[in-house]
Structure formats: structure tokens, C-alpha cells
Amino acid sequence: MGRCDQQVVYNLPAQRFDQTAQAIARATGCFIRYPDKSLVNVPVQPVRGRLTRRQALRVALRGSALRIVRETPNLMEVARVPAH
Template identity: 85%
Template structure:
């Protein structure tokens, strides 16, 4: 509480000092507005963000990953070859490649663990 009052007093004193000096601009922020910063946690858009119409049946993970990434430059990487035979969900509708992969992996132990504009890496994450 004391710290809050001290900070409030400093803010008031600083505002009073700048208002009293004739050389200080009164509304400096109006001359140089802050640039809008992109929200943190979002990645750049890339080949994995192009929309495509999908009609994929429930099948093995490797077949679905190949169909989603086919001839697009959106690479789906998985290093564990045991993931190839994991059954995944059907994917239908107009979706980005990221959305399509998320739909396919829903309800499985497979998760996207790394994303870049042109890459999605999938690994098995055990249930908690």
C-alpha cells in the first residue's frame, strides 16, 4: 500500500514538472504514436496456412499426413516410425493444413509439438 502511494506521488510530481516546463511538449504521445505490436505466441503464415478442401477417411497417420502435405511445401515431420500405423480421425471440409492435421489427431496420443510457417512436427505424447 505504501509502495502504491509512493508510485502515485512520483507520477503526479513527474506530470507536474513536465507541465510546468514550457519546452516540454504537452502531448508527446500524439506526435509519435506507438506502433501496434503483433500478438505474441503466433507464428508467421506459410504454406501450412493455405486452405484446401479435404475428404479424407479415417486411416493410418502416415497416409493422412501424406495427403495433407502432398505437393504443398508444408512438411509434416515425425521421427518415430511407429507413428505410421496409428489410426487417425477423418478430415472433411475446407481447412488450412494446420487445421486439417489437428482434426486428424483429435482423440489420439499424437500431438503437434513444433510449428513453423512451413513445418509441423508430430510426436506421441502419453496421456496424463
């Protein structure tokens, strides 16, 4: 288990992906990488409750074109998944 597996209480509104990513990763050592900077303005879901950082990011991305494409104990990488 890494830093991305620590539980935190969240009360994040629906907002831009970059704002949510920063709030989830803030001061934890759990890095959320997104090499494609066009992702910053993608709207994501609200995140509420006691969740691990991994769970929180999955909740936020639900229903969007963004997915976690790589995970390590202390990192999650997000990319846009092309529509089929």
C-alpha cells in the same frame, strides 16, 4: 503465413496417420515431420471440409495420442504424447 496456412478442400477417411500426413502435405511445401516411425500405424480421424493444413492435421489427430509439438510457417512436427 506459410505453406501450412493455405486452405484446401479435404475428404479424407479415417486411416493411418502416415496416409493422412502424406495427403495433407502432398505437393504443398508444408512438411509434416514425425521422427518416431512407430506413429505410421496410429489410426486418425477423417478430415472433411475446407481447412488450412494446420487445421486439417489438428482434426485428424483429435482423440489420438499424437500432438503437434513444433510448428513453423512451413513445418509441423508430430509426436506421441505419453498418457498421464
